[in-house]
Amino acid sequence: QLEGRLTDETLPRSVASDGKFIPSNIRWWCSGFYPGSLWYIYEYTGDKTFRELAEKNTFKLYPLKQKGTDHDLGFQMNCSFGNAYRITGEQKYLEPIHTSARVLAGRFSPVTGVIRSWDFVRKGRDWKYPVIIDNMMNLELLMWAADRSGDKSLRDMAVSHADKTLKHHFRPDFSSCHLVSYDTISGQPHLKQTHQGLSDSSAWSRGQAWGLYGYTCMYRLTGDARYLEQARGIAGFLINHRNMPADGIPYWDFDAPALASTPRDASAAAIMASALVELSGFVPAAEGERYMAFAEKQIRTLASPEYTAPAGENGGFILRHSTGAYPFSSEVDVPLTYADYYYLEALTRIKRRLQP
Ligand code: GLY
Numbered sequence: 001q002l003e004g005r006l007t008d009e010t011l012p013r014s015v016a017s018d019g020k021f022i023p024s025n026i027r028w029w030c031s032g033f034y035p036g037s038l039w040y041i042y043e044y045t046g047d048k049t050f051r052e053l054a055e056k057n058t059f060k061l062y063p064l065k066q067k068g069t070d071h072d073l074g075f076q077m078n079c080s081f082g083n084a085y086r087i088t089g090e091q092k093y094l095e096p097i098h099t100s101a102r103v104l105a106g107r108f109s110p111v112t113g114v115i116r117s118w119d120f121v122r123k124g125r126d127w128k129y130p131v132i133i134d135n136m137m138n139l140e141l142l143m144w145a146a147d148r149s150g151d152k153s154l155r156d157m158a159v160s161h162a163d164k165t166l167k168h169h170f171r172p173d174f175s176s177c178h179l180v181s182y183d184t185i186s187g188q189p190h191l192k193q194t195h196q197g198l199s200d201s202s203a204w205s206r207g208q209a210w211g212l213y214g215y216t217c218m219y220r221l222t223g224d225a226r227y228l229e230q231a232r233g234i235a236g237f238l239i240n241h242r243n244m245p246a247d248g249i250p251y252w253d254f255d256a257p258a259l260a261s262t263p264r265d266a267s268a269a270a271i272m273a274s275a276l277v278e279l280s281g282f283v284p285a286a287e288g289e290r291y292m293a294f295a296e297k298q299i300r301t302l303a304s305p306e307y308t309a310p311a312g313e314n315g316g317f318i319l320r321h322s323t324g325a326y327p328f329s330s331e332v333d334v335p336l337t338y339a340d341y342y343y344l345e346a347l348t349r350i351k352r353r354l355q356p
Pocket of ligand 1: 029134196206324
């Protein structure tokens with residue numbers, strides 16, 4: 001349904017309140033999620049039609065490999081070209097992955113020890129070198145390229161970023177702030193703020209899910225027990241949170257009022273479910289079963305008519321009720337392409353667990 005709404009240069013983004021489909025250009029941070037979703041559908045079903053669509057939409061992103069203007073290259077290239085190579089093993093997908101990993105590495109500073117997220121400064125904020133928790137999701141691209149190219153420096157940067165984020169983004173209860181700005185001379189944090197969350201001290205739901213996913217992934221890629229402990233801590237914070245609704249779909253921020261009128265964020269639930277399925281394989285059996293049970297609850301809720309739109313509705317997207325950026329009144333209670341992507345990933349991961 002989405003394919004018919006696209007041109008050679010556009011990808012799906014969301015749906016407006018009047019029901020109008022909203023496309024994005026390839027530079028928007030979400031451009032890799034639609035090709036990635038098509039790769040997951042192909043992996044799940046084996047239907048070659050989806051492989052052809054996945055290939056076509058993946059190559060739309062080819063010019064992005066040189067985009068050094070923000071950290072999102074990891075999301076964009078890993079979800080598209082990364083999945084393409086993982087599933088097909090075809091050499092043609094390799095070069096854009098290696099090139100974009102080196103471009104992303106150009107945003108790393110040895111002074112701060114982290115990859116800079118953004119070059120813009122928000123009005124009234126005094127960011128010098130902003131790094132958001134979401135950036136943990138870009139490390140897989142560096143690790144992947146390091147392991148296949150033999151360029152160990154890419155791995156060192158990813159590990160440094162994960163270590164500094166662990167030290168500076170997290171609070172004692174394993175929640176994380178959204179943004180840390182580093183001083184470019186001392187390399188130390190000088191500000192801890194939010195951008196998309198309720199407040200500087202709140203737990204923005206999608207940010208918590210990015211952290212859970214990021215440290216689970218970094219444990220898979222390094223075997224470093226500190227990352228596993230971090231992921232377990234974040235999982236405990238989320239699963240046991242007093243404001244986690246009984247159906248497993250978080251409000252847009254864990255510190256937003258727990259009311260029926262508070263928007264949920266289906267994307268946070270989908271990211272969390274996918275991460276929990278992976279994490280469940282790294283811990284003792286009883287703990288793993290708890291993570292799988294929670295992920296299953298989230299997936300069943302997402303699969304219910306409340307969240308899964310009937311075919312032909314919802315602009316062609318699968319899931320409803322995600323929240324992009326509540327404080328900016330942007331993308332509130334809408335479908336979002338990354339909610340669909342991580343939902344499909346979670347389903348594929350569960351299938352792989354059940355039929356290895
Ligand atoms: N990485 C941007 C977001 O999660 O909204």
